[in-house]
Amino acid sequence: MIAGDLERLIQLLARLPGLGPRSARRAVLHLMKKREALMLPLADAMARAADSIAICSNCGNLDTSDPCGICRDPKRDPKLLCVVEEVADLWALERSGAFKGGYHVLGGTLSAIDGRGPDQLNLARLIERVRRGQDATPSGSDDAGTAETARIEEVVLALSATVDGQTTAHYIAERMADSGVRLSRLAHGVPVGGELDYLDDGTLNAAMKARRPA
Amino acid sequence: MIAGDLERLIQLLARLPGLGPRSARRAVLHLMKKREALMLPLADAMARAADSIAICSNCGNLDTSDPCGICRDPKRDPKLLCVVEEVADLWALERSGAFKGGYHVLGGTLSAIDGRGPDQLNLARLIERVRRGQDATPSGSDDAGTAETARIEEVVLALSATVDGQTTAHYIAERMADSGVRLSRLAHGVPVGGELDYLDDGTLNAAMKARRPA
Numbered sequence: 001m002i003a004g005d006l007e008r009l010i011q012l013l014a015r016l017p018g019l020g021p022r023s024a025r026r027a028v029l030h031l032m033k034k035r036e037a038l039m040l041p042l043a044d045a046m047a048r049a050a051d052s053i054a055i056c057s058n059c060g061n062l063d064t065s066d067p068c069g070i071c072r073d074p075k076r077d078p079k080l081l082c083v084v085e086e087v088a089d090l091w092a093l094e095r096s097g098a099f100k101g102g103y104h105v106l107g108g109t110l111s112a113i114d115g116r117g118p119d120q121l122n123l124a125r126l127i128e129r130v131r132r133g134q135d136a137t138p139s140g141s142d143d144a145g146t147a148e149t150a151r152i153e154e155v156v157l158a159l160s161a162t163v164d165g166q167t168t169a170h171y172i173a174e175r176m177a178d179s180g181v182r183l184s185r186l187a188h189g190v191p192v193g194g195e196l197d198y199l200d201d202g203t204l205n206a207a208m209k210a211r212r213p214a
Numbered sequence: 215m216i217a218g219d220l221e222r223l224i225q226l227l228a229r230l231p232g233l234g235p236r237s238a239r240r241a242v243l244h245l246m247k248k249r250e251a252l253m254l255p256l257a258d259a260m261a262r263a264a265d266s267i268a269i270c271s272n273c274g275n276l277d278t279s280d281p282c283g284i285c286r287d288p289k290r291d292p293k294l295l296c297v298v299e300e301v302a303d304l305w306a307l308e309r310s311g312a313f314k315g316g317y318h319v320l321g322g323t324l325s326a327i328d329g330r331g332p333d334q335l336n337l338a339r340l341i342e343r344v345r346r347g348q349d350a351t352p353s354g355s356d357d358a359g360t361a362e363t364a365r366i367e368e369v370v371l372a373l374s375a376t377v378d379g380q381t382t383a384h385y386i387a388e389r390m391a392d393s394g395v396r397l398s399r400l401a402h403g404v405p406v407g408g409e410l411d412y413l414d415d416g417t418l419n420a421a422m423k424a425r426r427p428a
Contacts, residue, residue, distance in 0.1 A: 002305055003278045005266045009259040015252055017244050018237040027230040028263075029301055032276055035264050038229055043260035045223040046245070050253045052219050053246060062246055063217045087243055091216055 060105030060122045062087050070103060077101040078150035083126065083172065084158050085109055104129065109164040110171055130155060130179050154182040274319030274336045276301050284317060291315040292364035297340065297386065298372050299323055318343065323378040324385055344369060344393050368396040
């Protein structure tokens, strides 16, 4: 007895990650109560983003322009490249302000269980970006412009500390073994604000091994 | 560094119940990956529902027509009226197929804490519907058409078994004391498929008190 238009909206919303049929119904009722303030703006924002946002052909980021704002930003360090699994990870690093180089979004990890091999990831383009920098004569000039004309010196593998994430990091490290770039990974340790009591043994072990003078 | 169009979409999605900033970001990335299959249809379904769905002026249900399909359905029993808090409750009862009369959606409960009084609920209209049925001469004919021309004989108060829900049920019962309609409530007891071990004491007590011959 739910009207067809509502039923369809519920079914589509239920396909979002984190929402099931029940929470989709709740969301739709909430939307109906805030038609002007939320429902119409949301429909509009969704249609607009679907139209305006594209995948950066250089790094895999999402932006209104291609190449994306980060790839075009002359203030970012072209010698540093950070490899992440998803755009969400790029956003997290950008929020932290911890990194000022370029990014490369893989679009996932290698996964034996899910049957994702190197061809399903944005890997060929990564190798190409790193190689292209190496083949070019080092310009030495800092005003070279985009990252793509400069030599990449360090690739930070900012992948998840999961089996699949680490497998992917190993694979990339092997593929880049002869490229001459420096490879690095994020440090393991106690999260800032984290209580020891709640940390898993692996994290505590890593933090203890990497302990530093106080 | 998130593009403005994406940022706005994330902010709007995060205002849905059950979604926060983090899950809204995940949802948006999922949408961007399924632009044709999900994002555009969802934007369209949302705009369409916002346009086509209205609140039934008779019962408070949501439908493409006013009065809604249930209020206009001649096959539903006009002598039975079920009072629910929200449209979601109406949907739940319709899914169960347990009720074949008309509905009345209050739009919430009385709440001392949230400061919701009788005027904030769809209560006046409920009293009016019940009274109007009583004042009219009982027609006695079964082909009377919509529920509103017939005498309401029983009002089922299908409200939550919470303090606010029960307060609201009491309030409605008092307001209808002189109307001559029969008032009823949903039975308490062990949920079908429920394990005794996981039930709270209140439910077990209610189920024991209302025990029936096997």
